[in-house]
Amino acid sequence: MAAAINDFSLQVATVNGSGSQSANTVLLRTLFQMGVPVSGKNLFPSNIAGLPTWYSIRASRDGWVARKREIDLLVAMNPETAREDVAGLAPGTPVIFDEALGLQSTRGDLQWYPVPFDTLVAPVAPEAKLRKLLRNMVYVGTLARLLDLEWPEVERAIGRVFKGKAKAVALNVAAARAGHEHAAAFERRPPFGASRLDATGGLILVDGNTAAAHGAVFGGVTVLAWYPITPSSSLAEALIDSLEAHRRDPAGQPSYAVVQAEDELAALGMVLGAGWAGARAMTATSGPGISLMGELAGLGYYAEVPAVIWDVQRVGPSTGLPTRTQQGDVLSTAFLSHGDTAHPLLLPGSVEECFTFGHEAFDLAERLQTPVFVLSDLDLGMNQWMARPFQYPARPMDRGKVLSAEALEKQGSFARYRDVDGDGIGWRTLPGTVHPRAAYFTRGTGHDDQAGYSEKPDVYRQNLERLTRKLDGARTLLPAPVRSGAAGARVGLLAYGSSDPAVQESRAQLASERGLATDYLRVRAWPFAPEVAEFVASHQRTYVVEQNRDGQLAGLLKLDLDPAAAARLRPLARTDGLPLDARSVSEAILSQEERHP
Amino acid sequence: MSTQAPTAPAGVRQNRLGLLSADYKGGKTTLCAGCGHNAISERILEAYFDLGIPPEQVAKFSGIGCSSKTPAYFMSRSHAFNGVHGRMPSLATGALVANRTLHGIGVSGDGDSASIGVGQLVHLVRRNVPLVYVVENNGVYGLTKGQFSATADPGSTLKGGTVAELPAIDLCALAIQLGASYVGRSFSGDKKQLSALLRGAIAHGGTALLDVLSPCVTFNDHEGSTKSFAWVKEHDEPLHELSFVPAFEDISVDYDPGTTREVTLHDGSRLRLHKLGSEHDPHDRSGAMVRLLAAQAAGEVLTGLLFVDPAAPSLPERLGLPEAPLATLPPEAVRPPPEVLEAINAALR
Numbered sequence: 001m002a003a004a005i006n007d008f009s010l011q012v013a014t015v016n017g018s019g020s021q022s023a024n025t026v027l028l029r030t031l032f033q034m035g036v037p038v039s040g041k042n043l044f045p046s047n048i049a050g051l052p053t054w055y056s057i058r059a060s061r062d063g064w065v066a067r068k069r070e071i072d073l074l075v076a077m078n079p080e081t082a083r084e085d086v087a088g089l090a091p092g093t094p095v096i097f098d099e100a101l102g103l104q105s106t107r108g109d110l111q112w113y114p115v116p117f118d119t120l121v122a123p124v125a126p127e128a129k130l131r132k133l134l135r136n137m138v139y140v141g142t143l144a145r146l147l148d149l150e151w152p153e154v155e156r157a158i159g160r161v162f163k164g165k166a167k168a169v170a171l172n173v174a175a176a177r178a179g180h181e182h183a184a185a186f187e188r189r190p191p192f193g194a195s196r197l198d199a200t201g202g203l204i205l206v207d208g209n210t211a212a213a214h215g216a217v218f219g220g221v222t223v224l225a226w227y228p229i230t231p232s233s234s235l236a237e238a239l240i241d242s243l244e245a246h247r248r249d250p251a252g253q254p255s256y257a258v259v260q261a262e263d264e265l266a267a268l269g270m271v272l273g274a275g276w277a278g279a280r281a282m283t284a285t286s287g288p289g290i291s292l293m294g295e296l297a298g299l300g301y302y303a304e305v306p307a308v309i310w311d312v313q314r315v316g317p318s319t320g321l322p323t324r325t326q327q328g329d330v331l332s333t334a335f336l337s338h339g340d341t342a343h344p345l346l347l348p349g350s351v352e353e354c355f356t357f358g359h360e361a362f363d364l365a366e367r368l369q370t371p372v373f374v375l376s377d378l379d380l381g382m383n384q385w386m387a388r389p390f391q392y393p394a395r396p397m398d399r400g401k402v403l404s405a406e407a408l409e410k411q412g413s414f415a416r417y418r419d420v421d422g423d424g425i426g427w428r429t430l431p432g433t434v435h436p437r438a439a440y441f442t443r444g445t446g447h448d449d450q451a452g453y454s455e456k457p458d459v460y461r462q463n464l465e466r467l468t469r470k471l472d473g474a475r476t477l478l479p480a481p482v483r484s485g486a487a488g489a490r491v492g493l494l495a496y497g498s499s500d501p502a503v504q505e506s507r508a509q510l511a512s513e514r515g516l517a518t519d520y521l522r523v524r525a526w527p528f529a530p531e532v533a534e535f536v537a538s539h540q541r542t543y544v545v546e547q548n549r550d551g552q553l554a555g556l557l558k559l560d561l562d563p564a565a566a567a568r569l570r571p572l573a574r575t576d577g578l579p580l581d582a583r584s585v586s587e588a589i590l591s592q593e594e595r596h597p
Numbered sequence: 598m599s600t601q602a603p604t605a606p607a608g609v610r611q612n613r614l615g616l617l618s619a620d621y622k623g624g625k626t627t628l629c630a631g632c633g634h635n636a637i638s639e640r641i642l643e644a645y646f647d648l649g650i651p652p653e654q655v656a657k658f659s660g661i662g663c664s665s666k667t668p669a670y671f672m673s674r675s676h677a678f679n680g681v682h683g684r685m686p687s688l689a690t691g692a693l694v695a696n697r698t699l700h701g702i703g704v705s706g707d708g709d710s711a712s713i714g715v716g717q718l719v720h721l722v723r724r725n726v727p728l729v730y731v732v733e734n735n736g737v738y739g740l741t742k743g744q745f746s747a748t749a750d751p752g753s754t755l756k757g758g759t760v761a762e763l764p765a766i767d768l769c770a771l772a773i774q775l776g777a778s779y780v781g782r783s784f785s786g787d788k789k790q791l792s793a794l795l796r797g798a799i800a801h802g803g804t805a806l807l808d809v810l811s812p813c814v815t816f817n818d819h820e821g822s823t824k825s826f827a828w829v830k831e832h833d834e835p836l837h838e839l840s841f842v843p844a845f846e847d848i849s850v851d852y853d854p855g856t857t858r859e860v861t862l863h864d865g866s867r868l869r870l871h872k873l874g875s876e877h878d879p880h881d882r883s884g885a886m887v888r889l890l891a892a893q894a895a896g897e898v899l900t901g902l903l904f905v906d907p908a909a910p911s912l913p914e915r916l917g918l919p920e921a922p923l924a925t926l927p928p929e930a931v932r933p934p935p936e937v938l939e940a941i942n943a944a945l946r
Binding site for chain 2: 008199201202203204206214217218220221222223225242246247250252253254255256257258259261262263265266267268269270271272273274275276277278279280281295298303377389390392395397429430431432433434435436438439441442443444445575591
């Protein structure tokens with residue numbers, strides 16, 4: 001059998017806290033530096049050290065970056081899970097494993113590559129405590145030999161990962177070399193390999209949380225209030241690092257404030273206080289934090305205070321699977337809080353969009369004077385993705401309708417919630433505006449257009465109607481959906497967020513394997529743009545692919561569409577905590593399409 | 598804006614900005630006649646008027662409850678944010694970090710601060726957010742018609758005879774233990790003491806917690822209540838007699854260091870503590886705790902300046918914030934130039 005070049009997925013099964021992350025990043029970077037499209041996904045437990053963890057790396061000459069369901073090659077390092085890891089493999093799968101585990105006896109139909117990790121690592125590291133960390137670098141070397149990775153790129157990647165720290169680099173290179181030399185004795189090569197391509201030139205490799213953080217820095221964020229929660233903590237931490245590096249003046253004075261709050265309620269309270277005072281303020285959280293923010297989110301909506309809330313979604317309900325991915329907060333976030341509350345949602349589908357929405361969310365929040373929720377997820381936020389370099393914001397910041405003392409003096413008076421422009425958005429003044437008529441009383445209680453307390457039925461109703469007008473106007477302000485595929489296909493696919501790579505790959509599978517042509521609309525915001533209804537109306541069936549149980553975005557669509565269009569929707573929701581793979585999408589679509597010959 | 602001070606009719610008092618007390622007025626109160634909260638609102642607006650702080654530079658914050666309605670009843674020329682129950686501290690923290698030039702005042706109640714919002718109060722105090730934090734403490738939930746709050750003293754009764762059984766939360770003791778930098782207790786009926794403590798709080802640079810006993814005339818002013826006017830009047834034990842000398846009054850009056858202690862506050866204003874009985878050192882955190890516990894055991898209401906640390910760094914100071922408000926920094930100060938993004942991209946290649 002000829003070796004498949006640049007088209008394989010390998011899975012590393014190890015124990016968390018053992019330094020495997022560095023080894024896996026070296027593998028990922030080596031392939032990337034060889035010009036081979038890659039993606040890396042960390043499937044980790046909610047634990048600091050000692051529990052099983054898996055890392056999957058996919059190389060794809062065609063550029064597919066979704067998780068591949070099949071495992072083409074396994075590195076079995078974890079004695080606790082090794083037998084189970086091996087049991088699920090397809091016949092013939094190559095397995096690199098710790099010789100001491102004696103796995104060969106479990107199955108006769110696999111391709112075994114025993115590596116005596118302890119023996120190899122002992123001469124490299126005299127200190128026992130380093131050996132545990134360096135063992136993982138040994139499999140990097142072994143894989144480099146078996147997969148034909150270019151050795152200079154391996155060394156360069158080690159230099160990158162250990163940031164050029166000479167001693168660490170030398171030790172890790174030595175460990176990798178030990179694995180590399182050991183593998184020279186293997187007679188059989190796996191039916192996979194890598195070879196230099198030119199498909200990653202100019203690209204960057206980054207996770208969505210870091211991208212979002214840089215986006216916020218270029219969006220002029222001035223206040224970050226946050227509470228640690230997986231998988232959003234690394235967004236806040238990356239933001240703190242980026243602010244520290246890029247947002248101090250020559251004298252060292254910061255143009256920002258960071259407050260680690262006591263909980264998510266306080267985090268959103270601080271963001272609303274800061275937004276009210278005129279700052280570009282944000283927080284980052286995940287589902288449980290979103291739940292806690294409910295009451296304050298309603299205050300932000302009703303008092304009309306700009307705020308940016310990143311929800312890096314994880315698996316619920318409750319504590320759920322806190323280190324796994326899901327698109328489970330769509331409905332709860334859209335209507336977060338009691339009463340008739342609704343919030344604009346932004347749905348980034350790539351790390352590039354994490355960056356773009358990272359700054360655009362502030363423009364939208366200030367323009368619309370309302371909390372804007374950006375729904376990322378663990379897969380997008382914490383895993384490494386290839387991307388085009390971040391683009392500098394094309395437009396100046398939009399600070400929205402803020403009335404200065406001079407403008408107020410000119411017009412004589414103002415009413416905070418009066419719809420003077422017909423878009424449902426009033427003018428606001430900032431506290432500290434030096435004008436005797438600048439002040440208004442912000443409240444979560446019923447209010448008239450001058451912000452005065454009111455329980456009058458008409459005043460209440462008219463205020464709510466204005467808020468509806470405001471959110472309706474957002475349909476054309478928010479990021480428009482992205483359409484691809486030939487018009488005229490009978491079948492439409494609709495998806496969002498981190499489902500995009502799997503859906504794109506699935507479309508290629510459907511077309512090449514079954515001759516099924518599809519159109520694809522990737523939704524990037526709610527309330528939906530007018531194109532969404534047009535898309536659904538122009539296809540016999542539209543599959544709504546999403547990573548949750550209940551078809552949450554499909555639910556939002558049903559609320560929005562007329563009944564005839566809604567009947568064309570085919571919710572295709574699935575969730576098991578793993579990032580979506582193309583094969584599962586294709587199978588689910590085909591099983592329904594078979595009923596429509 | 599005109600730089601010339603407006604002229605007022607004879608007999609109408611102006612402050613040093615040339616503003617009239619009417620410029621500090623609020624809306625009409627909707628609280629019960631005789632409510633202690635109204636007196637506190639009066640003291641608050643007087644203090645800002647007398648200190649000559651422009652109302653536009655003041656930001657008012659509150660949560661939910663009778664007390665939290667009061668920012669509508671003083672200083673209508675100041676922006677106000679009436680938030681949700683127990684979360685006023687976080688709103689104030691965000692706003693005062695976004696614009697450190699604002700004079701923040703928060704008005705809360707014992708339900709808002711000692712029960713639902715006790716967590717936010719705790720962390721506000723720890724951060725030393727520059728906020729005057731007035732708790733209008735009457736031991737009951739007024740707006741929901743008279744249930745006990747967590748500051749009700751054990752043994753105190755409701756109108757219907759229900760007896761409070763759990764220990765009361767002493768917000769002053771709590772704040773002192775948390776490292777608060779300005780802690781005072783007063784009584785809505787003690788105009789002189791409350792005025793001095795409020796002015797000191799405004800002059801202070803960090804969180805100034807004032808626990809002000811403010812009897813609820815409707816639900817908690819009966820015999821058997823330890824938060825009634827009569828009870829508080831009878832059991833009030835002032836630590837000292839207080840007077841306030843603002844920074845702009847550059848006068849030095851001789852005082853007897855044997856009987857009077859002077860505390861210089863953040864902005865240069867001074868609080869004078871005239872001895873009554875045994876001397877209280879307001880810089881002694883543990884001493885203040887001892888006095889509070891002793892008073893509690895004796896059934897006394899200890900009032901006055903319990904503790905102050907004028908040098909404690911405030912949150913904006915700890916964050917090293919610029920003097921100019923973050924909220925209105927120009928775009929070039931908050932959006933790095935393209936070459937910074939190019940460097941970020943290069944590092945990710």
